[in-house]
Amino acid sequence: MIKRRAMMRIKRIRALVSIAALAVFLFFIPISCIGCSTVFGFSSWESPKTLSLVSYNTQTFFDAIEDGQEFNGFKGSKSRWSPERYKVRLNRLREALMIATEALTGDINSLPDILILQEIEGERVINDFCRQLSRKENYNYAVITPIEKNAAFTTALLSKLPILDVFIHRLHTEKESVRPLCEVWINIGSEEYPEPLVVFSTHWKSKLGKNTAEIRRMQEKQVFQKIQELKKTNPDIHYVICGDFNQPLEEFDLLTELPNSWNRCEYLRALSVNAQPGGSFCYKGNWQAIDHIFYSENLSDNKGLDIEHFAVIAIPPLITSAGKPNAYSVFSGKGYSDHLPIGVRLKKYNSEE
Numbered sequence: 001m002i003k004r005r006a007m008m009r010i011k012r013i014r015a016l017v018s019i020a021a022l023a024v025f026l027f028f029i030p031i032s033c034i035g036c037s038t039v040f041g042f043s044s045w046e047s048p049k050t051l052s053l054v055s056y057n058t059q060t061f062f063d064a065i066e067d068g069q070e071f072n073g074f075k076g077s078k079s080r081w082s083p084e085r086y087k088v089r090l091n092r093l094r095e096a097l098m099i100a101t102e103a104l105t106g107d108i109n110s111l112p113d114i115l116i117l118q119e120i121e122g123e124r125v126i127n128d129f130c131r132q133l134s135r136k137e138n139y140n141y142a143v144i145t146p147i148e149k150n151a152a153f154t155t156a157l158l159s160k161l162p163i164l165d166v167f168i169h170r171l172h173t174e175k176e177s178v179r180p181l182c183e184v185w186i187n188i189g190s191e192e193y194p195e196p197l198v199v200f201s202t203h204w205k206s207k208l209g210k211n212t213a214e215i216r217r218m219q220e221k222q223v224f225q226k227i228q229e230l231k232k233t234n235p236d237i238h239y240v241i242c243g244d245f246n247q248p249l250e251e252f253d254l255l256t257e258l259p260n261s262w263n264r265c266e267y268l269r270a271l272s273v274n275a276q277p278g279g280s281f282c283y284k285g286n287w288q289a290i291d292h293i294f295y296s297e298n299l300s301d302n303k304g305l306d307i308e309h310f311a312v313i314a315i316p317p318l319i320t321s322a323g324k325p326n327a328y329s330v331f332s333g334k335g336y337s338d339h340l341p342i343g344v345r346l347k348k349y350n351s352e353e
Contacts, residue, residue, distance in 0.1 A: 048161070050308075051188060051346040052104045053199075054112040055242040055291060057281075057339035058093060059328050060153075061117075062086075063124040069152045070121075073330040085333050090129050092336055094137075100313040100341045111137050112343065114186060115158040118203040118244045122147055126156050143184055145201070148177040155182060155243065157201050162187040164196055171222050176215055179203050181222060188305065188348070197305070198230060198239040204246045216247060224254040238305050241294040244339065248279075248289050259300060261293040261310040261344060270311075277314045280340045282324045291342050299346070306347050313341040 062074045064086040074081040094111070101110045111133070120126065123144045130138060139158040143166055147154040167183040182201040189195025200223060205215040223241055230239060241255070249262060261267065270276035279287035299307045318336050320326050327338035 048113065048188065049348050050105060051114065051161075051197075051348075052101050052107075052112045052343060053114040053116070053240065053242070053293075053346065054097060054100045054104070054313075054341050054343035055116040055118075055244075055293060056096070056100070056341040057118040057203075057244045057291060057337060059119055059337035059339060060330075061089065061093070061119055061125055062121045062152075063128065065124065067121075069150070071152065079330070080333065081330050085330075086128075088333065089328070090125075090132055093129060094132065096313075096318055096336055096341060099315050099318060100343050103311055103313050103315060104309065104343050104345045109137075111139075111160075113160045114197075114199060115139070116199070116201045116242050117156045117158070119153045120144070120156045121152065122154060126158070130158075143182060145180050145182045148179060151177055151179065153179075153203075155179065155201050155203050157182060157184050157199060159184070159186050162191075164194065169222060169226060171218060173215060173218065176205070178205060178215060178219065181219070181226065183226065195305075196237060198237060200226065200239065200241040200243075202241065202243040202245070204244065206246050212246075213251075216245070216251075217253070220252060220254050227258075236298065237296070238299055239296045240299070240344075242292065242342075244290060245292050246290050249292075255294055258294040259297060261295070261307070261342065262289050264307075264310045267310050267312075276312055277323065277340070280312050280325075280342050281338065285324075291339060293342060293344055295344075303349050306349065307344045308347040309345040311343060313343065 060071055060074070062070050062081065064081075064083040066075045070081075073079060097111050097115065098109060101112050102108055104112075126142050126144060130142070133139075139160055141161075141163045142156060142158040143163065144156045145154045146168060163184055164187050165185040169181040169183065171178045171180070179202070184199045184201065185196045186199060187194045188197045202219070202223065204219045205212050227239070227241070230237060241258070249256070249260060267276055271278060277287050279289035280291040281288045293310065295307060299305060314323070318326055318340060325338050325340050326335045328335040
């Protein structure tokens with residue numbers, strides 16, 4: 001049984017704050033929508049010509065406060081996890097995302113316009129992450145998906161562009177707790193002429209445990225159903241579905257109808273000359289393409305809005321000297337994540353192009 005929370009309108013936040021304070025003001029609604037910016041992020045905006053979108057499984061990104069749901073290495077008197085190591089991880093997350101943005105767009109010292117994160121403990125991590133950002137870097141909006149009972153992680157979406165609407169789609173199973181699917185409508189147009197890009201953010205059931213394939217099939221059916229509903233009411237809308245799906249392309253049934261970033265020509269050409277890895281995650285020495293960006297067909301029709309480039313961000317220090325993901329170790333305090341970020345650069349065409 002699939003339930004959907006009623007649509008919510010996200011209001012722009014206007015914070016009265018002194019220039020010197022650089023405070024981060026939080027704006028909470030039932031789905032935990034956070035305004036990650038000072039007043040400077042809320043002036044009128046113009047429709048951007050290019051956009052960067054990055055999806056990143058951050059690998060067990062806990063905050064510095066022990067709540068009980070943490071993994072064993074992150075709690076207890078013998079744990080090496082500390083506020084100092086947490087701060088270092090926040091800085092490394094920022095570093096990883098700047099590397100990703102530069103790889104996709106060439107922009108230096110910039111963060112993705114739209115950012116989707118998995119394995120985030122909760123809103124405290126997003127708040128602390130935003131606190132370390134400068135006015136220029138900061139995100140205006142963030143949506144943190146409600147965390148399920150007894151779950152350690154959730155997903156988050158951060159956007160420099162205005163969020164128009166948010167839907168949370170829950171999937172109820174008899175025994176297993178499943179992370180909800182988050183649907184976010186982002187205005188990539190102007191304030192005067194809004195133009196939505198719908199981003200579905202997800203993190204599917206891992207392969208640890210029994211009957212996990214059946215749960216992922218249910219999650220695929222849920223996403224596919226939402227896409228069909230969206231296309232029925234908005235046939236020309238642009239959308240992407242991204243996150244950690246915990247399975248490669250050959251294990252999908254329904255979503256194979258959609259274009260997928262792993263099949264893009266520029267990636268396959270780079271892969272053929274070993275300029276890109278064969279996936280975003282490495283298991284027992286073998287690459288796995290389990291993080292995905294599916295997208296609507298009209299994102300590759302050379303008009304309106306198009307995906308121009310896709311890449312796995314396999315760049316040091318996000319990779320080791322052996323070229324594999326530089327996984328984080330709570331024991332040593334070294335590393336970034338056992339996944340690599342994946343991302344796309346999108347281009348907006350003028351009507352006359």
